[in-house]
Amino acid sequence: MKVVTLEEIRPVLDEIDLLPLIEEGFAQYSAGNAVVPPVGELLLEGGDVHIKYGYIKGQPYYVIKIASGFYGNPALDLPGSQGMMLMFRQATGQPVCLLLDEGWLTEIRTAVAGAIVAKYLAPAEVVRIGIAGTGTQARLQLQYLAGITDCRQVTVWARGAAQFDAYCVHMRPLGFECTPAETPDDLLRECNLVVTATPSTTPLLHADALQAGTHITAMGSDTAQKQELDTGLLARADQVVADSISQCLERGEIHHALKSGDVRKDQLIELGTIINGERPGRASDEEITIADLTGVAVQDIQIATAVWSALNK
Amino acid sequence: MKVVTLEEIRPVLDEIDLLPLIEEGFAQYSAGNAVVPPVGELLLEGGDVHIKYGYIKGQPYYVIKIASGFYGNPALDLPGSQGMMLMFRQATGQPVCLLLDEGWLTEIRTAVAGAIVAKYLAPAEVVRIGIAGTGTQARLQLQYLAGITDCRQVTVWARGAAQFDAYCVHMRPLGFECTPAETPDDLLRECNLVVTATPSTTPLLHADALQAGTHITAMGSDTAQKQELDTGLLARADQVVADSISQCLERGEIHHALKSGDVRKDQLIELGTIINGERPGRASDEEITIADLTGVAVQDIQIATAVWSALNK
Numbered sequence: 001m002k003v004v005t006l007e008e009i010r011p012v013l014d015e016i017d018l019l020p021l022i023e024e025g026f027a028q029y030s031a032g033n034a035v036v037p038p039v040g041e042l043l044l045e046g047g048d049v050h051i052k053y054g055y056i057k058g059q060p061y062y063v064i065k066i067a068s069g070f071y072g073n074p075a076l077d078l079p080g081s082q083g084m085m086l087m088f089r090q091a092t093g094q095p096v097c098l099l100l101d102e103g104w105l106t107e108i109r110t111a112v113a114g115a116i117v118a119k120y121l122a123p124a125e126v127v128r129i130g131i132a133g134t135g136t137q138a139r140l141q142l143q144y145l146a147g148i149t150d151c152r153q154v155t156v157w158a159r160g161a162a163q164f165d166a167y168c169v170h171m172r173p174l175g176f177e178c179t180p181a182e183t184p185d186d187l188l189r190e191c192n193l194v195v196t197a198t199p200s201t202t203p204l205l206h207a208d209a210l211q212a213g214t215h216i217t218a219m220g221s222d223t224a225q226k227q228e229l230d231t232g233l234l235a236r237a238d239q240v241v242a243d244s245i246s247q248c249l250e251r252g253e254i255h256h257a258l259k260s261g262d263v264r265k266d267q268l269i270e271l272g273t274i275i276n277g278e279r280p281g282r283a284s285d286e287e288i289t290i291a292d293l294t295g296v297a298v299q300d301i302q303i304a305t306a307v308w309s310a311l312n313k
Numbered sequence: 314m315k316v317v318t319l320e321e322i323r324p325v326l327d328e329i330d331l332l333p334l335i336e337e338g339f340a341q342y343s344a345g346n347a348v349v350p351p352v353g354e355l356l357l358e359g360g361d362v363h364i365k366y367g368y369i370k371g372q373p374y375y376v377i378k379i380a381s382g383f384y385g386n387p388a389l390d391l392p393g394s395q396g397m398m399l400m401f402r403q404a405t406g407q408p409v410c411l412l413l414d415e416g417w418l419t420e421i422r423t424a425v426a427g428a429i430v431a432k433y434l435a436p437a438e439v440v441r442i443g444i445a446g447t448g449t450q451a452r453l454q455l456q457y458l459a460g461i462t463d464c465r466q467v468t469v470w471a472r473g474a475a476q477f478d479a480y481c482v483h484m485r486p487l488g489f490e491c492t493p494a495e496t497p498d499d500l501l502r503e504c505n506l507v508v509t510a511t512p513s514t515t516p517l518l519h520a521d522a523l524q525a526g527t528h529i530t531a532m533g534s535d536t537a538q539k540q541e542l543d544t545g546l547l548a549r550a551d552q553v554v555a556d557s558i559s560q561c562l563e564r565g566e567i568h569h570a571l572k573s574g575d576v577r578k579d580q581l582i583e584l585g586t587i588i589n590g591e592r593p594g595r596a597s598d599e600e601i602t603i604a605d606l607t608g609v610a611v612q613d614i615q616i617a618t619a620v621w622s623a624l625n626k
């Protein structure tokens with residue numbers, strides 16, 4: 001089993017066109033060509049561990065990803081999020097490689113999913129991008145949106161001025177002009193493409209601030225506890241899109257909205273069916289669309305396979 | 314993350330007294346001090362993958378084991394069973410080590426569980442040991458029973474003469490005298506400590522051959538499909554012992570006997586409660602006892618932790 005470090009992974013990542021690969025993963029998933037068991041979850045006193053795994057039929061490998069979040073780690077000068085991916089041969093179960101990516105591949109494949117969602121659901125003319133959160137994922141989401149929209153005007157809701165300033169410093173070299181939001185709901189008032197990337201457990205955005213033609217991607221909430229959107233927002237959406245319907249029944253924004261009765265299960269649209277062309281994606285400038293991303297093993301399978309393939313070119 | 318190979322693991326294994334450690338694992342599990350989520354399972358065309366994981370509260374590490382069985386591998390000169398264990402810090406999620414044991418630690422911890430069961434449930438005087446199967450686990454079960462009983466007379470049910478001969482060659486140096494059984498049920502007629510270690514999917518042993526005072530350990534069936542014991546055997550047992558009641562509801566002999574109505578859930582006794590002293594174990598020379606072993610993550614946690622600790626002495 002070859003062990004590959006993050007240092008070795010970073011340079012090859014730059015060579016890979018990830019968007020079509022991750023799209024293909026979602027498409028295969030929604031077409032029923034992927035085997036993705038329920039997410040394994042281990043809860044500890046100071047954090048939680050998720051095991052996402054599975055394979056796409058006809059490909060050479062299956063992938064098992066182990067990712068964790070330990071919220072006290074930053075105070076110990078340790079990374080809050082960690083992760084690694086293991087790859088095995090589908091035909092024989094032989095271990096192929098261990099990608100010690102330290103959670104980086106998860107960050108990237110999550111940001112790519114945000115870009116894919118925006119490609120199919122963002123309004124044709126993005127007047128301003130709204131970002132809730134200033135962490136690594138909030139940065140990467142914006143970075144990957146650069147390939148989808150020409151808009152470089154951004155309103156950012158940060159927990160504090162220091163966080164906002166640090167975010168600006170990172171995003172300015174990529175051409176983004178950031179202004180701070182006083183409240184999270186200002187994002188809905190000022191922007192028509194909004195991405196939430198916080199670990200919030202109480203709703204940040206509310207329905208009364210929502211305007212016609214807005215698209216929201218909620219990618220922060222990946223557990224049953226976390227919540228960024230008031231469920232009333234989902235009630236007003238013309239399209240409620242899940243990366244995985246089965247996962248969104250158990251975790252994330254959709255799970256809260258189903259519980260409150262603001263959304264019915266039969267309204268849910270799976271992202272892969274839009275990519276497959278079964279569903280239309282955004283149908284008009286006036287539509288309100290909301291996508292809930294919980295992270296699906298097919299994203300891990302596709303990025304791990306692409307990295308391994310690039311390393312062995 | 315330190316990577317440790319089987320070559321490095323084998324010598325330290327010999328230095329560790331595994332039986333009390335694995336006992337402790339079962340005891341903690343039944344006392345509710347272990348967190349062991351349901352087994353993750355990935356089914357592929359040519360095999361299956363199991364992910365067993367969890368932790369014992371108060372210990373330093375959590376362990377994730379990835380094990381697979383690919384039944385066409387031997388024809389390709391590849392091992393049928395494979396496995397590895399990953400260890401992380403409970404406090405921070407930091408990866409500690411990857412034990413590339415190639416499934417060997419699973420073989421050993423499984424054999425040790427057989428010895429533990431025999432310690433508490435085998436008749437005081439073992440007249441003859443019966444073994445169904447001649448594979449690696451059939452060898453290891455007998456090898457580890459050597460520490461529990463003085464009996465060295467063994468009847469072996471093998472698929473063929475070649476398998477029987479190979480088994481004898483392995484076991485003779487350890488002092489065991491093996492004779493072949495014509496039928497599996499001969500094991501029940503001749504022996505009062507019987508271990509089944511086959512991948513059978515149809516019952517090998519039947520109730521009409523069962524004698525008073527017999528103990529049977531069924532360790533071959535670890536999936537919903539496999540079955541070594543006719544469910545009528547469990548109906549006649551005074552004690553039906555599960556390594557994990559929750560796992561045995563879904564897989565193994567007990568799961569079949571529950572389905573057929575030969576055993577009721579409230580009759581089941583968990584191995585750890587016997588080790589804890591809550592339950593008596595074998596209570597008389599006449600009792601019939603059956604233990605169903607499906608393999609529990611606490612065994613993996615205990616053996617991995619012990620190996621890592623021995624490597625760092």
